[in-house]
């Protein structure tokens with residue numbers, strides 16, 4: 001069975017059992033406290049807590065998805081037979097629909113009947129009284145497995161292994177039951193029964209004053225490792241032998257050592273998915289993760305003197321292979337390849353100089369020397385480890401990261417001194433920015449927000465009204481009056497409308513005028529705001545033909561072309577009759 005068929009088979013199976021099929025959410029989650037999406041349940045968090053209604057959003061209490069995931073914590077491990085940074089997770093979820101019995105029965109049926117795999121054994125949660133409170137053992141799951149197959153081995157395990165979550169600062173959590181095939185866990189069902197106001201570490205340590213609260217509607221969260229299942233179904237030894245990587249590895253030189261081959265394959269595949277979700281190489285957050293993996297791959301290209309253009313062929317092969325299921329890859333093809341070329345070019349300038357400097361330093365490379373190589377020559381930790389060989393053996397990620405952090409703290413201190421100890425240098429209530437760089441980004445997002453409002457009025461309804469907005473350098477959040485969920489087509493049209501105005505590079509001008517004149521000029525104003533007698537009005541376009549005109553204190557870009565690419569990340573309800581759009585500008 002080809003991997004492509006496997007995805008569809010999974011979705012079809014659960015669709016036939018009352019699940020709404022939901023597309024993967026982007027790798028960059030909407031939740032700013034989490035860097036990248038690491039599990040299928042992340043996009044469904046609010047449905048477990050009752051903060052969102054699955055019937056309203058999906059027309060069902062159960063959903064199924066194939067989720068793109070990225071785990072940066074595994075970067076150092078890539079190169080062996082199993083670790084990956086990017087992977088896909090199959091998931092079926094329930095928010096008050098079904099619980100243990102159906103979840104276990106369907107898992108058993110899908111794995112043994114649909115895929116024809118033999119289960120080695122399963123695990124269930126054995127309970128604990130050491131985590132500051134007693135959690136009973138999951139005897140129900142144990143019984144259900146035994147009923148399903150009396151010959152099945154059921155292993156009972158503790159908190160560390162069979163109790164999942166919470167992710168991030170707090171969240172749903174609960175006991176899990178896992179299926180093992182071919183010696184590895186391929187299927188993990190979490191029975192979300194609790195909510196914990198704290199991190200997983202605090203939960204395991206039994207932190208004082210923090211307790212598990214029962215969730216109003218217990219739920220099911222299944223994560224099945226797609227690559228691992230593909231290995232089992234295709235009867236391979238490891239993931240790099242499956243058809244998921246065949247098109248990539250086929251393009252690499254034959255004599256390349258296996259470890260380098262796997263790292264390049266993983267890192268370029270992961271880079272393609274990050275690029276398609278709008279991540280661009282940078283020194284911060286998701287952009288920094290992308291830079292690290294891309295540059296590590298490029299360091300191999302350089303060291304092995306690979307033919308020029310080979311990586312572009314690989315990226316194109318990834319787009320071709322995965323673009324059918326993940327249309328964003330095809331859609332973003334040109335922008336992705338452009339961004340890749342820019343990064344390659346940028347790195348090419350410093351890589352040779354960096355290697356020269358590394359050789360000049362002599363002796364072993366410590367954290368300080370390592371960070372200097374990063375700061376001055378753009379060599380990330382991974383690259384120093386690869387290029388430095390023996391001499392970099394003693395350099396640990398922890399030491400490097402500590403040096404990195406020291407540097408970041410120093411530049412933050414510098415910024416604070418400059419701006420009188422106030423963490424933010426721009427805070428209008430609507431716009432917030434802490435550094436000059438952030439101010440630039442926020443300004444672009446601000447003008448984009450005006451264009452968004454006018455596009456919504458043009459495409460949805462001229463009565464759409466602003467209900468609130470909040471802009472940080474990461475994104476704009478715009479609330480507006482509208483009765484229902486927007487269709488994907490509408491969102492696309494709104495996005496296109498904004499990008500059309502951006503591309504036409506219209507001027508943005510400001511005029512101060514009397515309040516009444518401003519209203520008469522057709523400028524939009526925010527009904528919650530109290531305005532003075534003289535107001536500022538920002539116009540995009542000319543006095544005769546304008547695309548947006550609003551009461552506003554600024555700041556704005558001076559031409560729309562400066563905004564960059566506008567991209568809607570999410571549309572959701574915030575209250576009855578009020579919708580919220582989150583959007584970003586790139587690069």
Ligand code: SER
Nearest residue numbers: 039041188221222223
């Ligand atoms: N959230 C669980 C996991 O990531 C099951 O989906 O494994």
